[in-house]
Amino acid sequence: MDQHLLEVDLAQEGLRRKDLMKKPIQRRTVDYGSGITRWFQERSKIKSFRDVRYMLPEHDSIVDLLPPSAYQYNPSLNLPTKYIHASSNKVKHPVNVVKWTPDGRRLLTGSSSGEFTLWNGLTFNFETILQAHDHAIRSCEWSNSGDFFLSSDQSGIIKYWQPNMNNVKVLNAHSEAVRDISFSSTDSKFATASDDGSIKIWSFTEAHEEQKLTGHGWDVKTVDWHPSKGLLASGSKDNLVKLWDPRSGRCLTTLHGHKNTVYQAAFQPTHGDLLATCSRD
Structure with missing residues (x-):
């Protein structure tokens, strides 16, 4: 019996020494104070x-x-020029959406598994993991006020969320994947772009479709609402960029500046005098 107790004591002492020999873990953080x-x-x-x-x-x-x-x-x-940290979930899936919260303190990511992960932007650790959609998340957009955000998935579903990750509404918006969402300057309306080839304009409060814009010959990959005017810009797999009047649903002009799929179109956020587009070409 005494021999057994001696062996236990020696084993515990060995573990204690091993713990003391471990190097301290350096946890990086961002201090903006x-x-x-x-x-x-x-x-x-x-x-x-x-x-x-x-x-x-x-x-x-x-x-x-x-x-x-x-x-x-x-x-x-x-412009950041120095790599700081890489974070990953325990179960790894492709990440399709990365958005900062309006206060800039947390990072929201959406994966192909339908999960939302909320990361702490100062200490780089995750705070919340939530199964938000049944299909791959394709886009996420905060309202200008920061009171709500919308998310969309591969099946065409759009969900309304509060900042505390509480889902308040589900909208069956399109028959195929919703690739992009954009709010109007007043947050009273929002536009969606889908692989079904259409752009839809919705009333935010009523979750009601007000306009359906058709004119692209293929999947619509991006849509952006002008920061102050009633004007939409969209880009598609048909290589075209179109400008739309959201009130009448009429296409105002078509830009032929690319030779491959247009993945992003965005107005200058402050004045809206410029439009930037990026393409697979």
């Missing part, structure tokens, strides 16, 4: 872009790093 504090100190002195302190390529200059809003005169300074 110092930059915001620095901005509060500096902004009263800044009258024009010439007064903003330039970042020097030295490690000691990190104390002068300001938040993105301080570099509006030169947005290129806000």
Whole structure:
């Protein structure tokens, strides 16, 4: 009996020593507090872009790093150039959608398994995993107010969500996959683009279809609502970009600038004077 107790004590002592020899795990995080504090100190002195302190390529200059809003005169300074971290779920599936929450603190991802994962944007760990759809999630869009977001899947279903991940409404919107969603500037309406070749305009509060826009010859991959006007831009697998009047449902013009599938079309978010498109060509 004494021999057995001695062996147990030795085993426990070995485990304790092994734990002490383990290297501490370095958990990275994003600390934006110092930059915001620095901005509060500096902004009263800044009258024009010439007064903003330039970042020097030295490690000691990190104390002068300001938040993105301080570099509006030169947005290129806000481009991230350093890899920080990679996160993955226990069960790995292709991720089709990546969206920041309106407050910028969390990252929402939608996978081909129909799962939503909410990630902490500061510590990089997941906070919530939710089986949101029965089919692959294809798009997700926050309202301009940040009070709701919409998601769509491969089967043509659209779901209404609150920020706390509470599903409040389900809408059978299209007969095929819904590839993109875009809100109007007032959030009273939204547009959807689908592989069934159509664009639909919906009343947000009533979840009622108001217009069906047809004119593309193939799957519609993207739609974007002008930030201030009644104007829609869409892109399709037929290589075309079309501009639409959402009130009448009429196609205003067709742009022939690509030679392959148009995957994204987006108006300049501040003024809407420019339209950017990207294609498989």
